[in-house]
Amino acid sequence: MTQIQSISPEVPANRMPRFIGFLYGLVAYFAFFGTILYAIGFVGGYAVPKTIDSGQESSVTEALAVNLLLMSLFAVQHSVMARKQFKEWWTQYVPKPVERSTYVLFASLCLMLLFWQWRPMPAIVWQISEPDVAVTVATLSLGGWVIVFTSTFLINHFELFGLHQVTNNLTGHEMPPPRFRTPLYYNFVRHPIYLGFIIAFWAAPTMTVGHLLFAAVTTAYIFVGIFLEEHDLVEMFGDEYRQYKQRVSMLLPWRKSA
Numbered sequence: 001m002t003q004i005q006s007i008s009p010e011v012p013a014n015r016m017p018r019f020i021g022f023l024y025g026l027v028a029y030f031a032f033f034g035t036i037l038y039a040i041g042f043v044g045g046y047a048v049p050k051t052i053d054s055g056q057e058s059s060v061t062e063a064l065a066v067n068l069l070l071m072s073l074f075a076v077q078h079s080v081m082a083r084k085q086f087k088e089w090w091t092q093y094v095p096k097p098v099e100r101s102t103y104v105l106f107a108s109l110c111l112m113l114l115f116w117q118w119r120p121m122p123a124i125v126w127q128i129s130e131p132d133v134a135v136t137v138a139t140l141s142l143g144g145w146v147i148v149f150t151s152t153f154l155i156n157h158f159e160l161f162g163l164h165q166v167t168n169n170l171t172g173h174e175m176p177p178p179r180f181r182t183p184l185y186y187n188f189v190r191h192p193i194y195l196g197f198i199i200a201f202w203a204a205p206t207m208t209v210g211h212l213l214f215a216a217v218t219t220a221y222i223f224v225g226i227f228l229e230e231h232d233l234v235e236m237f238g239d240e241y242r243q244y245k246q247r248v249s250m251l252l253p254w255r256k257s258a
């Protein structure tokens, strides 16, 4: 008893908020994991109740307006909340260890809203009638998702989705400084996660107008995201990242871009 009191009077008082932070991080992590799994079915058009080509019918104008709004909401949330200046501002209100989990939770909520409110635009742009080719294209799309998932583990899955931060906080460890990594795919392209998304979204055996809109807007957004992310990466890692940019291409493994 005497021993416990002599360690530090702050420890018991800190334990509960740390544990709550950890639980919050778990909730955010599983919310995101569920959302991204749902996204596979949503985009691919299988296994989930509401896909990119199903749901409430509406006029083309309404569908276009609603869908663009939903994608813009996600884009703004994702870009603004990821910036250093924003993080510095809002960590005055949100505890630092749960900052990433909160970002992840907000991203999931934006995606859930998008899946729920997405208006189908069912006119067909292309349809592959040859069954073998259609299966190959659908498999390619799944391959894109595999690249996305494996890449997150290559650079640090648990840190990207906030679990590392809340676990370290729970156990009283400091977060290590960010490390520049170039494992496996990162030797061929600088942005394998984004490349995986592009493959997953465009490799569609049946491409509807709605799906095409989704693929085109998300691809455009990925380029904006890369621009912002690389600006931060150069700031963080300096010449190491500048040299990496010269050595490794952005998205296409067979063509080196600056």
Ligand SMILES: C[S@@+](CC[C@H](N)C(=O)[O-])C[C@H]1O[C@@H](n2cnc3c(N)ncnc32)[C@H](O)[C@@H]1O
Residues within 6 Å of the ligand: 151, 155, 160, 179, 180, 181, 182, 186, 190, 191, 192, 193, 194, 195, 229, 232, 233
């Ligand atoms: C959603 S991930 C996307 C990573 C990468 N753009 C990709 O497509 O694989 C974004 C986070 O990864 C970090 N990041 C990007 N490239 C990295 C690298 N080579 N090493 C370490 N962190 C990296 C960024 O700082 C950012 O926090």
